[in-house]
Amino acid sequence: MSPTVLVASDDAFELATLSAALRLQSVNVVAEAGTDEIADNLYKFLSPQVVLIDLQFSGAEALKLVNKFRKVNPSLGIVLMTACPDLRLLGLLEKQIPLGAQVILKKSIADLTVVSHAILRSIAAVDAKEKMSWVDSHGSLHENSFTSILNEFTDIQIETFRLLANGLSNSEIARVRFVSEKSVEQIVARIAQHLKVLPDRTQNLRVVLTGEYFKWIGAPRH
Numbered sequence: 092m093s094p095t096v097l098v099a100s101d102d103a104f105e106l107a108t109l110s111a112a113l114r115l116q117s118v119n120v121v122a123e124a125g126t127d128e129i130a131d132n133l134y135k136f137l138s139p140q141v142v143l144i145d146l147q148f149s150g151a152e153a154l155k156l157v158n159k160f161r162k163v164n165p166s167l168g169i170v171l172m173t174a175c176p177d178l179r180l181l182g183l184l185e186k187q188i189p190l191g192a193q194v195i196l197k198k199s200i201a202d203l204t205v206v207s208h209a210i211l212r213s214i215a216a217v218d219a220k221e222k223m224s225w226v227d228s229h230g231s232l233h234e235n236s237f238t239s240i241l242n243e244f245t246d247i248q249i250e251t252f253r254l255l256a257n258g259l260s261n262s263e264i265a266r267v268r269f270v271s272e273k274s275v276e277q278i279v280a281r282i283a284q285h286l287k288v289l290p291d292r293t294q295n296l297r298v299v300l301t302g303e304y305f306k307w308i309g310a311p312r313h
Contacts, residue, residue: 093119094140094168096210099130099148099156109143109200116203118210127152134160141168141210146181146194147308154187161189168213170206172197174309177241179249181308191217195226197309241307243285251278255297256304 096113098120100106110123121137124130127149134142142160144153157169169192175181176196178188188194193209193216200206209226216224244252247268254264261279265272283289283296286303290296 093117094210094214095119095121095137096141096143097122097124097130097133097137097139099124099127099142099144099153100172101125101145101149105145109206112203113206116207118207127156130156131159134163138164140166141170141213143170143206143210144172146171146173146175151181154183154189157189157192166214166217168210168217169193170195170209170213172200174198175307177244177249177307179244179246180241180253180304182250182253185223188223189217190223191215191219191221192223193226194223199226240285244282248278248282248285251275252282252300252304255279255282256301 096118098106098110098113100109100123103125106123106125110120113120121139122133124133130142130144130148133139142157144157146153148156153171157167157171161167161169169189171188171192171194173181173194174197178185178194191213193213195205195209205226212224212226241249251264251268254267259267261272261275264275268275279296279300282300286300288296288299288303291299
């Protein structure tokens with residue numbers, strides 16, 4: 092029998108279309124939540140076996156929410172959706188992701204068999220106390236399923252990239268990371284090189300890199 096599933100996303104269109112599509116695939120979606128308060132109440136009332144949730148749900152509250160649910164049900168299956176292929180860009184480490192969680196790129200959601208597989212796998216994985224797994228578009232489960240230009244980045248470069256995109260100046264980043272401002276300038280230059288952002292006097296490098304950052308995490312830009 093298909094496990095009961097709670098779907099949570101604060102993108103109303105994504106929530107409605109994904110839930111409806113999964114039901115057509117015989118996935119037992121029992122409820123949808125657009126806010127953390129609704130998700131919390133539905134979880135208490137329905138006790139779903141799996142939570143399928145946007146990793147950046149409700150202002151990046153998804154992990155806090157599913158960890159809370161896991162305290163109630165240690166066998167809860169967790170499937171995290173994200174547009175970002177490298178969790179470091181979100182300031183996350185893999186060890187922070189709940190055991191057994193299946194992480195799926197949103198670009199793979201078009202293949203509903205992948206989502207269905209991840210839902211079923213999430214229950215077995217938590218029971219086996221496996222660490223988190225990426226699920227690729229072919230439904231295979233293994234670490235580093237996705238290769239991208241981000242793999243070339245060191246942890247220091249990723250963190251600098253994230254801080255820059257959050258509006259910190261080079262001097263502020265230097266203070267946060269306890270390094271010299273010159274070191275930060277060199278790191279920013281390497282980030283631009285990795286992303287193939289060429290020097291252009293008509294463009295502000297920081298603005299261009301910030302745009303690249305938001306592109307990689309899948310955030311809308313207006």
